[in-house]
Every structure is written in structure tokens, then in C-alpha cells.
Amino acid sequence: MTILVTGGAGFIGSNFIFYWMKGHPEDRVVCLDKLTYAGNLSTLKPVMEHPKFRFVRGDICDREVVKALFQEERPEVVVNFAAESHVDRSVTGPEVFLQTNVMGTASLLDACRELGVERFHQVSTDEVYGDLPLDRPELFFIEETPLHTSSPYSASKAAADLLALSYHRTYGLPVTISRCSNNYGGYQFPEKFIPLMILNALRDMPLPVYGDGLNVRDWLYVEDHCRAIELILQRGRTGEVYNIGGHNERQNIDIVKLVCKTLGKPESLISYVADRKGHDRRYAIDPEKIHRELGWLPETPFDDGIQRTIQWYLDNKAWWEEIVSGEYQQYYEKMYGNRR
Numbered sequence: 001m002t003i004l005v006t007g008g009a010g011f012i013g014s015n016f017i018f019y020w021m022k023g024h025p026e027d028r029v030v031c032l033d034k035l036t037y038a039g040n041l042s043t044l045k046p047v048m049e050h051p052k053f054r055f056v057r058g059d060i061c062d063r064e065v066v067k068a069l070f071q072e073e074r075p076e077v078v079v080n081f082a083a084e085s086h087v088d089r090s091v092t093g094p095e096v097f098l099q100t101n102v103m104g105t106a107s108l109l110d111a112c113r114e115l116g117v118e119r120f121h122q123v124s125t126d127e128v129y130g131d132l133p134l135d136r137p138e139l140f141f142i143e144e145t146p147l148h149t150s151s152p153y154s155a156s157k158a159a160a161d162l163l164a165l166s167y168h169r170t171y172g173l174p175v176t177i178s179r180c181s182n183n184y185g186g187y188q189f190p191e192k193f194i195p196l197m198i199l200n201a202l203r204d205m206p207l208p209v210y211g212d213g214l215n216v217r218d219w220l221y222v223e224d225h226c227r228a229i230e231l232i233l234q235r236g237r238t239g240e241v242y243n244i245g246g247h248n249e250r251q252n253i254d255i256v257k258l259v260c261k262t263l264g265k266p267e268s269l270i271s272y273v274a275d276r277k278g279h280d281r282r283y284a285i286d287p288e289k290i291h292r293e294l295g296w297l298p299e300t301p302f303d304d305g306i307q308r309t310i311q312w313y314l315d316n317k318a319w320w321e322e323i324v325s326g327e328y329q330q331y332y333e334k335m336y337g338n339r340r
């Protein structure tokens with residue numbers, strides 16, 4: 001079988017490629033990635049020369065490139081990770097989010113429709129459900145929770161989900177969708193909360209906590225997400241949405257304190273800064289459906305996963321130093337320079 005993984009030079013896509021190639025050595029894996037600021041070819045170094053792997057640099061929005069690749073490779077399965085994924089960037093520049101996340105998904109769906117696939121899997125997010133209040137801990141997102149997006153990022157992901165489902169209903173395309181909570185693990189770009197805190201702490205830089213630091217995220221180790229997608233590809237029902245999350249809710253401030261403690265850094269590095277516009281208060285996934293139908297449960301306890309992740313950044317300094325010494329510096333200055 002040939003599996004096309006878009007966005008495979010990013011955080012979750014690369015972890016998925018490693019995971020898939022380990023468990024399915026007979027499959028051919030083709031990665032299509034534009035290599036935006038978030039895509040990093042050095043991440044894929046371990047598989048680059050593998051005879052069952054092919055990397056193609058290209059934009060999912062470019063219909064000619066996509067169609068030619070489909071004609072050449074005839075993938076049976078397509079997993080779409082490619083996206084603009086950072087909420088803060090969507091607040092300062094929404095357009096590229098609509099382009100990649102909506103039009104890019106549309107281009108892939110049309111190629112699937114035209115050339116035929118056994119499965120198109122859209123990697124979506126719990127952010128499409130909006131947020132939950134902090135004082136109602138009994139509430140969780142289920143698959144039927146109405147879409148209620150807060151940021152241009154989440155709005156673009158919700159639009160892509162609806163489009164994918166419409167292709168299932170209208171054209172009978174075998175589509176599945178997963179909506180996962182916040183991932184953490186190795187190879188995550190340092191603009192995101194956990195790697196940003198680890199790398200700033202390591203360099204004795206201020207740890208910028210948005211608002212009151214009490215926002216809650218439901219953290220899942222990236223490999224658990226990969227295994228959930230694998231199960232959906234193998235046994236998920238087409239036309240269905242599956243929520244993925246590990247009932248692991250944490251307040252942001254507690255995570256920052258844990259990072260400080262683990263690295264032996266003082267909490268005086270913590271710096272409360274202006275809140276994110278439209279900042280979602282709490283995310284919490286009910287993963288009952290994927291558990292009941294596919295037997296999925298998270299396997300990595302947060303305490304293990306976070307230690308492993310911190311150790312990964314300690315062990316892979318060359319990977320992140322290359323990033324933080326480049327254009328990321330301008331990004332950091334723009335986002336955090338005058339943030340009070």
C-alpha cells in the first residue's frame with residue numbers, strides 16, 4: 001500500500017511517519033510538504049534514504065502538483081496533516097490559514113475524488129468546538145458538540161472538516177476525521193507552549209504566560225495520537241468523526257512550574273504577559289467513542305511523557321538551535337517584544 005502523508009515535515013506528521021514506517025514496513029510512504037517555517041527537512045533525516053520513503057516538496061494548494069503526484073503514486077490512503085497550525089499567527093495573519101487549511105484541503109479532496117482513494121483522513125482539532133468554562137468540570141467535547149470556533153485558525157479547521165464531510169455525503173468519498181486535543185513530544189516547533197517554555201527556561205529567558213495562566217489544555221503525547229489515527233485508518237467508519245484526548249487537563253501555569261522544577265530553574269523566570277485575543281479557556285475531550293469502537297486508550301502518562309519530551313529537547317540541541325537562531329528570532333521579537 002502507498003500512504004500519502006501531507007505536512008510530514010512538521011511535528012505530528014513526522015512523528016506519524018516514524019510510527020507508521022516502524023509498524024508497517026511493507027508500505028510505501030510519500031510525504032508532501034511545502035516546508036514552510038514549520039516544516040523541517042532535518043526532522044526527516046532518519047527516513048530520507050529509506051527505500052520505502054519519498055519526500056516531495058510541494059504545496060497542497062497547488063492543484064497541478066497534487067494531481068501529478070496522485071497520478072504518479074496512486075496512494076490508497078491520504079492523511080492530511082498539512083496546515084498552518086499556530087493560533088497566535090492566525091490572529092496576526094488569517095489569510096494563509098484560509099488558503100492552506102481550507103483551499104489546500106479542498107485541493108486534496110478533489111484529487112482523491114478524481115483519482116480514487118480507499119481513505120482520506122483529515123487531521124483536525126478539538127479547537128473546532130470552541131471552549132468550555134472553567135467552572136463546569138463535568139463538561140467535555142463530544143463529537144456532536146456544535147462547532148463554535150474562536151480563532152481564524154480554528155475557523156479554518158472547522159471549514160475543512162465540513163468540506164471533507166460534504167465530500168463523503170455528496171460524492172461518497174471515504175472520509176474520516178479525527179479531532180485531537182493538544183499534543184506534546186519531540187520535534188514540536190518552539191513557537192508552541194511546551195517547547196517554548198522548555199527552550200526559554202534552558203536559556204534563562206522569561207517564560208511568557210498569557211493572561212492569568214489558568215487556561216486549561218488536555219495534553220496528549222504525540223505517539224498516542226499517531227496510534228489513534230492508525231486505528232481509525234484500519235477500522236474507523238467512513239463519514240465519522242473521532243475525538244482523541246487523554247483526560248489529562250492541566251492549567252498552563254502548572255506546566256510552566258513543572259518545567260522549571262525539572263530543569264532546576266527558578267519560578268522567577270515566569271512573566272505574565274498580555275492575554276491572547278479570543279483565548280479559549282478550557283479544552284477537554286471525551287474520547288469515549290474511539291475507546292468504544294476502536295479500543296483506543298492513551299498509553300503514555302503525562303508525567304512520563306513530559307519528562308521524555310524535556311529530555312528530547314536536551315538531547316537534540318542541534319535541531320532546535322538551528323530554528324531559534326534563524327527567522328524565529330524576528331517572530332519572537334514581534335510576538336513577545338512589547339507584550340505587557
Ligand code: NAD
Pocket residue numbers: 006007008009010011012013032033034035036037038039040058059060061080081082083084085086100104123124125126157179180181182183184188189
Ligand atoms: P506543524 O505546524 O508542526 O506542521 C505543519 C506542517 O505542514 C509543516 O511541515 C509545514 O511545512 C506543512 N505545510 C504547511 N502549509 C503547507 C502547504 N500549503 N502545503 C504542504 N505542506 C504545508 O503542525 P502540527 O502541530 O504537526 O499539526 C499537524 C496537524 O495536526 C495540523 O492539521 C493541526 O491542525 C493538527 N492538530 C495539531 C495539534 C497540536 O497540538 N499540535 C492538535 C490537534 C490537531
Ligand code: TDX
Pocket residue numbers: 085086087088124125126127181182183191192193194196208209210211215216217252276
Ligand atoms: O507563549 C505562550 N504562552 C502561553 O501562555 C504560548 C505560545 C502559549 N500560551 C498558552 C496559550 C494556550 O492556553 O498556552 C496554551 C497552549 O498554547 P499553544 O501551544 O499555542 O496551543 P493551543 O493554542 O492550545 O493550540 C494547540 O492545540 C490545538 C495547537 O497549536 C493547535 O494546532 C491544535 O489544533
